Amino acid sequence: MDDQQKQKVTAYVNTAYAAALHTSTQLAAGKIAETKARLASQGAILSGRTVHEIAKIQGDHINSLVQARADALLDAYELYSAEIDDEILADVKTLRATLVSHLPASQECGLPPTVPGFQLFPQLLETNTGAIVNLVWCQIEQRKAFPKFKRRDSDRVFEELAIQEARRSVAEDQRAHPRVGAVVVKDGRVVSQAHRGETPKCHAEFIALEGKLADDLVAGATVYTTLEPCTTRNHPKIPCAQRLIERRVARVFIGMLDPNPDIQGFGNRALNEAGIETQFFPRDLQNQIEDLNRDFIRAQKDKPPRASVVPPKPRSEPEANPKIAEIIKHKGKTVTVFNRQKHGHGYLEGYWPNGAVVVDCTPLWVELQDPAAKNQQTFSLDNVEVTFDSEKKRLKLTVYR
Numbered sequence: 001m002d003d004q005q006k007q008k009v010t011a012y013v014n015t016a017y018a019a020a021l022h023t024s025t026q027l028a029a030g031k032i033a034e035t036k037a038r039l040a041s042q043g044a045i046l047s048g049r050t051v052h053e054i055a056k057i058q059g060d061h062i063n064s065l066v067q068a069r070a071d072a073l074l075d076a077y078e079l080y081s082a083e084i085d086d087e088i089l090a091d092v093k094t095l096r097a098t099l100v101s102h103l104p105a106s107q108e109c110g111l112p113p114t115v116p117g118f119q120l121f122p123q124l125l126e127t128n129t130g131a132i133v134n135l136v137w138c139q140i141e142q143r144k145a146f147p148k149f150k151r152r153d154s155d156r157v158f159e160e161l162a163i164q165e166a167r168r169s170v171a172e173d174q175r176a177h178p179r180v181g182a183v184v185v186k187d188g189r190v191v192s193q194a195h196r197g198e199t200p201k202c203h204a205e206f207i208a209l210e211g212k213l214a215d216d217l218v219a220g221a222t223v224y225t226t227l228e229p230c231t232t233r234n235h236p237k238i239p240c241a242q243r244l245i246e247r248r249v250a251r252v253f254i255g256m257l258d259p260n261p262d263i264q265g266f267g268n269r270a271l272n273e274a275g276i277e278t279q280f281f282p283r284d285l286q287n288q289i290e291d292l293n294r295d296f297i298r299a300q301k302d303k304p305p306r307a308s309v310v311p312p313k314p315r316s317e318p319e320a321n322p323k324i325a326e327i328i329k330h331k332g333k334t335v336t337v338f339n340r341q342k343h344g345h346g347y348l349e350g351y352w353p354n355g356a357v358v359v360d361c362t363p364l365w366v367e368l369q370d371p372a373a374k375n376q377q378t379f380s381l382d383n384v385e386v387t388f389d390s391e392k393k394r395l396k397l398t399v400y401r
């Protein structure tokens, strides 16, 4: 693989992985919140079952990320004409190992390290993700024998036609806009072609599909577009990716990924998820398109990276429970902690000498940090009573054990 191929493969894979990470992290966080709420309602808080169920969800999460990375690598190697080799397997092996070893200590883990049975969690993750590398190995061998993307000679003719259209684009104002052309082909014939701004302020795919083929059946057609179809537009405009999906086109050839960080990779992924096959123009044509759009690309590079790549934190629902709401309000603040531990027929009682800082509170547990001790301590929310320490003028948590 030469340097230019390497760069393009890396960019493609990173973009696809960021999109997969965003989707899968949200999905896992939602499932974890659901599971915790269910276990809480069954009184199975902080049990070994919690560890097993969350390890299952997180195992699926890791598997989906490894699979997404393998898919992206295989596609990118093929699309940029690099020979499929053992590097792909090495890459996904490393990814799996990294995720398995880092997840237990991360914020996204979903379990506090003090939950009983937590020591089993890393081992369970290991087991739940044990098969994925072998599966990817099979996919690599299969892909070597049966490439996914096959090009026809006519593809290049239509791609060049789309580039010709792109050159005719009309900008709607003084800002840098992409120059985009789109060509719709059905049964080997061009049925529509358009460029951006041909109808004022409209995207090329929109004009080609809705402007010129509103009443025609385009299901099964192939669309050649010089820019990745958009996934966001101001309401009530419908993004082009969604239009392509609704019109049930079969294949989309893309000239370049959108350099806009809010769209990059998402358009391609949205089409794939809807079962539409996507491919890229050959490298020499991609270079032409990038050259045609260099002002737009430069303008997008100065944009901040999209916030959505940062994995969202699992949601807790403080508003549903006044006890959680009260404790959450004191997150990061020092509170008084009073211990009541059953002993024989009575209690062993005592204050934590330095109080504690509230780290977090979920529908299941409260996490506290004793300023003197290094480790955080977790208590089942059911065993914690919230009152007010009138002497020290701060929240008081009584912990029953």
Ligand SMILES: [Zn+2]
Binding pocket: 203, 204, 205, 229, 230, 239, 240, 241
């Ligand atoms: Zn669009």
